[in-house]
Every structure is written in C-alpha cells, then in structure tokens.
Amino acid sequence: MNIKEKALQILENTAKKIPAVNRLLEKEYDKLLAEIEKSAKPYKDSVSYPIIPEKGIDRAEILKTMTDFQQKEENKWKDGFVSGAVYHGDHEHIEFLNKVVALNSQSNPLHSDVWPSAGKYEAEIVSMTANMMNGSAVTGKDEVCGAVSSGGTESIMLAMKAYRDWARDKKGIKKPEMIVPITAHAAFDKSSQYFGIKMRHVAVDENYQAKVKEVKRAVNKNTIVIVGSAPTFPHGIIDPLEEMSKIARKRKIGFHVDACLGGFVLPWAEKLGYDVPVFDFRLPGVTSMSADTHKYGYAVKGTSVVLYRNLELRHYQFYTTSDWPGGLYFSPTFAGSRPGSLSAACWATMLSVGEKGYLEATKKIMKTADYIKKAIADIPELFILGNPLWVISFGSNELDIYKVMDAMSKRHWSINGLHKPSALHIAITLRHAQKGVAERFIKDLKKSVAEVKVQPKTKGGMAPIYGLAASIPFRGAVGDLLKRYLDILYKV
Ligand SMILES: Cc1ncc(COP(=O)(O)O)c(C=O)c1O
Numbered sequence: 001m002n003i004k005e006k007a008l009q010i011l012e013n014t015a016k017k018i019p020a021v022n023r024l025l026e027k028e029y030d031k032l033l034a035e036i037e038k039s040a041k042p043y044k045d046s047v048s049y050p051i052i053p054e055k056g057i058d059r060a061e062i063l064k065t066m067t068d069f070q071q072k073e074e075n076k077w078k079d080g081f082v083s084g085a086v087y088h089g090d091h092e093h094i095e096f097l098n099k100v101v102a103l104n105s106q107s108n109p110l111h112s113d114v115w116p117s118a119g120k121y122e123a124e125i126v127s128m129t130a131n132m133m134n135g136s137a138v139t140g141k142d143e144v145c146g147a148v149s150s151g152g153t154e155s156i157m158l159a160m161k162a163y164r165d166w167a168r169d170k171k172g173i174k175k176p177e178m179i180v181p182i183t184a185h186a187a188f189d190k191s192s193q194y195f196g197i198k199m200r201h202v203a204v205d206e207n208y209q210a211k212v213k214e215v216k217r218a219v220n221k222n223t224i225v226i227v228g229s230a231p232t233f234p235h236g237i238i239d240p241l242e243e244m245s246k247i248a249r250k251r252k253i254g255f256h257v258d259a260c261l262g263g264f265v266l267p268w269a270e271k272l273g274y275d276v277p278v279f280d281f282r283l284p285g286v287t288s289m290s291a292d293t294h295k296y297g298y299a300v301k302g303t304s305v306v307l308y309r310n311l312e313l314r315h316y317q318f319y320t321t322s323d324w325p326g327g328l329y330f331s332p333t334f335a336g337s338r339p340g341s342l343s344a345a346c347w348a349t350m351l352s353v354g355e356k357g358y359l360e361a362t363k364k365i366m367k368t369a370d371y372i373k374k375a376i377a378d379i380p381e382l383f384i385l386g387n388p389l390w391v392i393s394f395g396s397n398e399l400d401i402y403k404v405m406d407a408m409s410k411r412h413w414s415i416n417g418l419h420k421p422s423a424l425h426i427a428i429t430l431r432h433a434q435k436g437v438a439e440r441f442i443k444d445l446k447k448s449v450a451e452v453k454v455q456p457k458t459k460g461g462m463a464p465i466y467g468l469a470a471s472i473p474f475r476g477a478v479g480d481l482l483k484r485y486l487d488i489l490y491k492v
Helices: 003-016 019-040 059-078 091-103 116-132 135-139 152-171 186-195 212-218 241-250 266-271 311-315 340-377 401-410 437-454 463-471 475-489
Strands: 145-149 177-181 198-202 223-229 254-259 288-291 304-308 319-321 329-331 391-395 416-418 423-427
Touching: 019 475, 091 340, 116 135, 116 145, 116 304, 116 340, 145 152, 145 311, 152 186, 152 223, 152 254, 152 288, 152 304, 152 311, 177 186, 177 212, 186 198, 198 212, 212 241, 223 241, 241 254, 266 340, 304 311, 340 391, 340 437, 401 423, 401 437, 401 463
Parallel strands: 177 198, 177 223, 223 254, 254 288
Antiparallel strands: 145 304, 288 304, 319 329, 391 423, 416 423
C-alpha cells in the first residue's frame, strides 16, 4: 500500500464513523443495487423454491424448467455475443462431452480404489499439458509434473501455497512476499489474502507489460515468487517473461507463468508462425505454470492444470494427515471429494481435439482477432491498449467507454468492462470465428460509438456503476458494494 492509499484508508475509517456519511453511502448503494437486482434475478417471479418441497417434484417438470433456463441462456453465447466464457461451443463437441460427463457422473478421484480411471485421466491430462509446455523436452527428464484443479484460480492458489510452504521449510521465510504485476489476475491477490503472503505490486509500462526494473527492485530476502502472465486477462499482453524469469533464477526464487488464458493458444499460435515469445519451461527460470483446460483447452467448466518444474515443489502443494481418526487421508488439491466426471471430460476433450484440432481452432481465432484488431484501429474514437494477440482491449479519449459498453449491451453483446484505465475487452473464441460474427461485432461497435457520440448523457446500465467505482476514492467502500452484490446473488 502506498502513502496515498494509506491516507485514504485512514480517511475512510474516520468517515465510516460519521452516521451521515454512512447513510449517504447506504442510500447510493441501495439505489444501484435495486437496479442490479432486477437484471440479476430474471427467474425470481416465475420459479422459486426457497425451501425443500414437501413432496418431490416430478422429474419431467424439473427437466422442463431447467431446459427453459438453459435455452434462454444458450441464446446469449451460442451466436457469439459474449467475450470469452464459452470457448468452443459447437453442438457435436458439447453432445460428446455431455455423454462423457453422464458416463462418469458418479466418479470421485478421492476414492482412487473405486475409480482408478479418474486417476489415469488426471495423470494423462497433466502429462499432455506438461508436454505441450515443453516440460520434459527441455529438462530431459519427466520431472515437470502437476495436478488437475477446478479452474485457473485454484491452480494459481495451489502454486502460491506451495511456494509459501516451500520457502518456510527451505529458507525459513516467515513473512513471505510475492511480486505481482498489477495486471495479473485477481487470483494472486486472493492468494495473498488467503495465505498471508504480502503482495508487492509492480506497475506496467505503456505497452501494459510488467516493468522489469520495478520487479528487480521489489525483490528482497522475503520474496518467495515472481509472477508473469501469458497473457494477462485485462489486456491480453504477455509480460517480459524471459527477463523476469532471469531475475527469479538469479535470486533463487520461484517464477510462476500464469498461462490460464494462453496455455492452450500460445503453443499453437507459435507453431502457426505468430510472433510469440518463449513463455514456458524452455525458460530455465520458470518453476511453475497454470493453464486452463476449461478455457481454450475446450473442456467443460471445472478443470485447469497447475505444473511444477520438479516433484519437490509439488509436494508442498499436497495435503496429508496421518493422525485423523477418519484414517490416513491425503488429497492433492483444495477440495476433498471431486467431480471425476469433469476430469474425464477434460481427458476426452484433449484426445478428441488433438494437435490438429487445436491448431485449426487457434488459426481461426487468430484470424478473427486480426480482423477485429484492424477494424477497431480504424474507428477514430477508439484505440487498442498495447499490442495484443487475441484478447483485445480498447478505450477512448473522447467518449465514456462504459456508455459504449451499455450501447453494445442493448445490441445483446456481453463484453467486459475494465478499469484503471477505463477500457473494454473482448476475448476472441471459436464462437466469434463463426461466419459473420466478427463483422457484426464491428458493425454494432461502430453504431454504439456513433450513438454515444450524439447522446453522451443516457442513464442506466453499467456506466454509472463503473463511474461510481471510479469516483469513490475509498476502495473499502467499493469492496462493500461488491459484497452486497454477492449477497444479491444468494437471495432467492
Ligand atoms: C490470465 C488468467 N488467469 C487466471 C484466471 C482465473 O481463471 P478461473 O476463472 O478459471 O478461476 C483467468 C480467468 O479469466 C485469467 O484470464
């Protein structure tokens, strides 16, 4: 926390003690949240079960209700109106995975004696991913290892926990610190909060890449790990991984490459001849990586891979207990029981897509992204942040970009709002590579820009929320607002 942030926190704590300030904030929150609640709860009035029904409801009726929901929601992503979210989405692919999930619906990797297939699937998912990341190719040994987790956040958190425990055990570090560019995923901040690792944020330069000099300066005797992204979630930019990993290697600390977003794109983009810097275990300083099978790996939601350069590091991830009256207990990741069906679906995806399928998919995504990047660059009111490959962020010096987001929402688009600086982004997927989708995106974007230009003062939508978040200097207050949003999601 810098001096300004500290001063604001003191001010905020003082302001919170003044009832009038609290009342004012509450009023503002209530107004905003009432608006949000309407759009977050579309089924509230038609179907609601706040308590277990006395008598079981007919299965056919339940299926009908759920099919109605599914169809309404499918309409949103199927035609490519959503940034990221569904990365493949072809009908035959989904049908195949649904069969695999159904076949394995009872499987639980915790009971490896009952479901040895689940263990086999996970071992091979890790091996295939490690190989794709040039694991054994560079070490000459099969030491690059890992685990299947529930998603990118868990993969990241597992690695950060492993570094904390490794550094405590091997180096006696009791006050661990991590060096993380501000553009790295929020899961690193979550790890810092959950595991008591002090966060040392470093800034990014005009290309939205981590500032190497700041990374160098931030290292001290308590540093356990440096983090780089391939690419970052907000701007789709690859950090200067080679230079950053050299610093980590020299100082004998961990270097984690977060390839949750790019792990299943970059290896193929490189093969296709795109300008991709070395981002994986070929860099000797890289000690761990995260790569999401449930994004561009095209598996169903709920799997990701965390990789380590050696078995020693992975041991600090594992949990074991030999004293529990419940018996000898051990589990590789945070959960105990886990859905084996998801690992089965992930394995089946990787086998059925194959190298050729990943290459073809990446080719389509890159081609679509190239078209969209060029077309956005041609819109005079907009500019692209940095030099991204396929996750494209754009802002405006003339218009309220959040109003452009709202104008796009009216045209059914669901694109991500970013801030610090204010911008939007679209992560290109196979959905956008469908015929006519990229053209429709650009047409709608141009219309939205033109609309905001003539009517900059329209009300409603997300613009006031981002506006409020930007205008409240107190980050705690914004955090409170987000917690209240989560409360709404759990309201029946
Ligand atoms: C770069 C990056 N890292 C980590 C994550 C977290 O992944 P998940 O949402 O699967 O937890 C994301 C998600 O978009 C990401 O883009």
